[in-house]
Amino acid sequence: xxxxxxxxxxxPSRDQFDAHxxxxxxxxxxxxxHALEVVFDAQNAHRRKSSLVTADTPAxxxxxxxxxxxxxxxxxxSQRKSGRASNSGLEGIAETLASRRIASxxxxxxxxxxxxxxxxxxxxxxxxxxxQFDETSWRDTFKAKDATQPVEDDASGxxxxxxxxxxxxxxHSRLLTKKQxxxxxxxxxxxxxxxxxxxxxLKVRTVFILTKVHDESLIANTRExxxxxxxxxxxxxYTVFVEENLRDSKKFDAKGLLDExxxxxxxxxxxxxxxxxxxxxxxxxxxxxxxFDFIITLGGDGTVLYASWLFQRIVPPVxxxxxxxxxxxxxxxFGDFEKQLTTAFRDGVxxxxxxxxxxxxxxxxxxxxxxxxxxxNGDEDTIPERDLVEELVGEEMGDERTHRPDGxxxxxxxxxxxxxxxxxxxxxxxxxxxxxxxxVQADGVCVATPTGSTAYNLAAGGSLCHPExxxxxxxxxxxxxxxxxxxxxxxxxVLRLGVPYDARTSxxxxxxxxxxxxxxxxxxxxxxxSRYPFANVMPQGRRSEDWVNSISGKLGWNTRQRQKGxxxxxx
Numbered sequence: 255x256x257x258x259x260x261x262x263x264x265x266p267s268r269d270q271f272d273a274h275x276x277x278x279x280x281x282x283x284x285x286x287x288h289a290l291e292v293v294f295d296a297q298n299a300h301r302r303k304s305s306l307v308t309a310d311t312p313a314x315x316x317x318x319x320x321x322x323x324x325x326x327x328x329x330x331x332s333q334r335k336s337g338r339a340s341n342s343g344l345e346g347i348a349e350t351l352a353s354r355r356i357a358s359x360x361x362x363x364x365x366x367x368x369x370x371x372x373x374x375x376x377x378x379x380x381x382x383x384x385x386q387f388d389e390t391s392w393r394d395t396f397k398a399k400d401a402t403q404p405v406e407d408d409a410s411g412x413x414x415x416x417x418x419x420x421x422x423x424x425x426h427s428r429l430l431t432k433k434q435x436x437x438x439x440x441x442x443x444x445x446x447x448x449x450x451x452x453x454x455x456l457k458v459r460t461v462f463i464l465t466k467v468h469d470e471s472l473i474a475n476t477r478e479x480x481x482x483x484x485x486x487x488x489x490x491x492y493t494v495f496v497e498e499n500l501r502d503s504k505k506f507d508a509k510g511l512l513d514e515x516x517x518x519x520x521x522x523x524x525x526x527x528x529x530x531x532x533x534x535x536x537x538x539x540x541x542x543x544x545x546f547d548f549i550i551t552l553g554g555d556g557t558v559l560y561a562s563w564l565f566q567r568i569v570p571p572v573x574x575x576x577x578x579x580x581x582x583x584x585x586x587x588f589g590d591f592e593k594q595l596t597t598a599f600r601d602g603v604x605x606x607x608x609x610x611x612x613x614x615x616x617x618x619x620x621x622x623x624x625x626x627x628x629x630x631n632g633d634e635d636t637i638p639e640r641d642l643v644e645e646l647v648g649e650e651m652g653d654e655r656t657h658r659p660d661g662x663x664x665x666x667x668x669x670x671x672x673x674x675x676x677x678x679x680x681x682x683x684x685x686x687x688x689x690x691x692x693x694v695q696a697d698g699v700c701v702a703t704p705t706g707s708t709a710y711n712l713a714a715g716g717s718l719c720h721p722e723x724x725x726x727x728x729x730x731x732x733x734x735x736x737x738x739x740x741x742x743x744x745x746x747x748v749l750r751l752g753v754p755y756d757a758r759t760s761x762x763x764x765x766x767x768x769x770x771x772x773x774x775x776x777x778x779x780x781x782x783x784s785r786y787p788f789a790n791v792m793p794q795g796r797r798s799e800d801w802v803n804s805i806s807g808k809l810g811w812n813t814r815q816r817q818k819g820x821x822x823x824x825x
Contacts, residue, residue, distance in 0.1 A: 458492070610666050617774075
């Protein structure tokens with residue numbers, strides 16, 4: 255019989271929150287100065303399972319990153335480190351932005367980094383990482399796999415091995431404790447509010463251009479932007495990366511473009527034009543995102559989603575020109591791109607951090623049959639019936655793990671679990687943290703970010719949500735019930751959608767409309783707030799008004815003929 259010790263609530267002493275270490279400021283908001291922490295007994299039957307951790311697990315020890323990767327994510331890293339023991343690091347963000355004129359993705363205070371790094375970062379021991387006991391072996395396996403993966407160097411063309419400091423060993427948000435996940439989500443929200451009221455003056459040297467696929471009419475636009483960036487009239491010698499398939503494109507005409515630039519310099523040949531026009535691949539985006547300082551997209555919302563898909567970890571600031579259909583994420587007019595880019599590079603940009611989800615596919619592991627030792631059937635083995643609810647909410651027995659991870663994806667719009675090509679409805683179990691929410695009989699379930707609330711979530715009858723809201727939207731797709739209503743959950747919850755073992759058919763999961771994965775009975779998907787938000791460049795001011803105008807003008811929100819008023823009769 256499992257020990258069912260009751261849950262208890264511990265209220266930390268006032269001194270714990272009032273005291274602060276030297277070099278750190280106090281918490282910025284009074285509502286967080288005297289927080290109430292809920293602690294769950296580790297022996298409780300409702301403990302976190304194969305994709306979650308208990309609340310008393312040692313704090314995560316993340317790999318230290320270079321501050322040259324991306325300035326926005328460098329701010330997140332420094333905020334996380336300084337705010338590990340408290341939320342005091344948030345005030346340091348404001349002081350940093352005010353004292354330093356932000357002109358580079360490089361932190362100019364590298365020599366002072368140790369002053370704000372928690373002491374637990376030193377003398378790092380891999381065995382103290384948080385997570386289930388078998389997560390260490392999983393991470394070591396993935397790290398060894400990625401460490402030997404060849405990566406083509408863009409400059410020399412040589413094949414190199416992926417460096418050890420990549421994201422292979424990064425801790426996923428689904429492995430964070432409830433407190434760690436809450437602190438991470440709250441820190442991203444606080445930084446997003448601060449970034450929305452200032453202009454980041456970035457030192458841009460390398461520009462990544464992403465063009466809408468299957469639209470040859472935009473190749474000419476790509477060539478025009480590339481020529482403008484490489485023009486000798488620019489004071490900064492930008493390095494421009496365009497898609498690999500444009501290398502031999504006749505419309506893009508890379509050789510002719512370089513010849514035009516050489517002629518524009520009046521015969522002054524410096525020989526670096528071919529070096530400053532380079533080509534990117536999806537493998538480069540995944541393994542070396544820090545290569546790029548700025549992203550320019552030419553297309554619609556789908557092109558922006560593709561940029562998020564390419565950069566599965568760090569996403570450089572993305573400026574999107576409206577060359578598509580709806581344009582919820584594309585706020586800049588291409589007809590004035592020279593002025594827009596000049597202003598962005600010279601005066602700085604306003605950035606909105608969009609919430610992304612981290613989705614992980616968890617595969618059910620086959621159990622070993624148990625021998626029956628009583629009666630005449632003592633030599634026979636039996637496989638006990640399995641219950642997904644019991645495995646995800648009940649107590650795990652011994653060291654036997656029920657599931658293993660099989661792929662993690664960072665998404666900007668939504669994660670959909672549906673019936674796929676099956677002719678019958680899907681049977682889906684929904685869990686939140688350590689609680690079983692409900693069982694759904696429907697064509698599927700859509701879990702959307704606030705950014706994706708106007709996509710599939712809208713078609714499924716979900717609520718429209720402003721992109722700055724830190725929430726998770728859950729909507730059923732054609733549910734076979736009259737009572738299922740869309741629900742809105744906080745972004746500090748770890749959601750799990752699974753296929754029960756007794757389901758008649760399998761289900762399929764898609765991530766931002768890509769990478770459809772079959773979920774067999776017993777498999778499930780974990781969904782949590784990502785540690786890597788999407789840095790979207792916004793026009794100066796009118797952020798909320800732009801979103802309301804978008805849903806009104808492009809979706810016809812609350813469009814109705816106005817009712818006439820009463821008129822007085824003339825006597």
